[in-house]
Amino acid sequence: MQNEDPRSTIVAMCHNFYTQGWVSGTGGGMSVRHGDRVYMMPSGVEKEKIRPEDIFVLDLEGKVLEPPTNPDLKLTECASLFFSAYRMRAAGAVMHSHSANLVLATMLAERRDGFLSELEFTEFEMIKGLEGHRLYDVFRLPVIDNAAHEYDLTEQLQEAIRRYPHTCAVAVRNHGVYVWGPTASKTKTHAECIHYLCELMLRMRELGIREHRREA
Numbered sequence: 001m002q003n004e005d006p007r008s009t010i011v012a013m014c015h016n017f018y019t020q021g022w023v024s025g026t027g028g029g030m031s032v033r034h035g036d037r038v039y040m041m042p043s044g045v046e047k048e049k050i051r052p053e054d055i056f057v058l059d060l061e062g063k064v065l066e067p068p069t070n071p072d073l074k075l076t077e078c079a080s081l082f083f084s085a086y087r088m089r090a091a092g093a094v095m096h097s098h099s100a101n102l103v104l105a106t107m108l109a110e111r112r113d114g115f116l117s118e119l120e121f122t123e124f125e126m127i128k129g130l131e132g133h134r135l136y137d138v139f140r141l142p143v144i145d146n147a148a149h150e151y152d153l154t155e156q157l158q159e160a161i162r163r164y165p166h167t168c169a170v171a172v173r174n175h176g177v178y179v180w181g182p183t184a185s186k187t188k189t190h191a192e193c194i195h196y197l198c199e200l201m202l203r204m205r206e207l208g209i210r211e212h213r214r215e216a
């Protein structure tokens with residue numbers, strides 16, 4: 001996937017995410033870094049209809065190098081959040097999901113430290129899909145508070161990235177999640193694993209299952 005034209009990668013991934021209900025209602029987004037160029041979605045578009053020519057090309061400072069062919073399109077409000085993962089984690093791609101399961105899972109996160117709370121996962125096979133995590137490791141997904149505008153989340157997201165050096169994602173309460181990885185392909189895998197883990201957590205609550213860990 002990384003050898004593909006980044007525009008085609010974004011289009012393919014948006015279609016994939018749309019079919020999973022992660023980017024419906026024009027929510028969510030996707031961005032790919034290719035060398036010193038960043039490819040990013042426009043704001044408020046239907047993700048299942050996105051075309052390669054609708055995508056912005058920026059430099060690493062966030063300056064627009066190539067706008068979309070349609071002059072009415074505006075850059076996503078997620079830009080500063082995507083750039084936070086590029087700059088602080090050397091990400092190769094970042095996705096943003098509004099998945100209903102993920103939003104429900106954020107409501108289960110207890111506030112621990114001011115704006116920040118977390119969801120904790122361990123001993124699920126799918127943790128191994130998250131880079132740097134083995135089965136018995138604990139994956140901690142930070143959850144920050146929501147804000148009226150996407151770009152107002154930037155400071156909180158950066159603080160969560162600093163405090164959780166092993167995370168590849170930051171969730172936003174009642175909103176969704178930002179997920180990144182070293183490549184677009186790995187970002188997709190991370191996103192699939194995190195959505196799967198959150199769905200498992202919800203199903204466990206529904207079924208009244210409390211214990212899933214090995215005997216100490």
Ligand SMILES: [Zn+2]
Binds near residue numbers: 027028098150175176
């Ligand atoms: Zn959003």
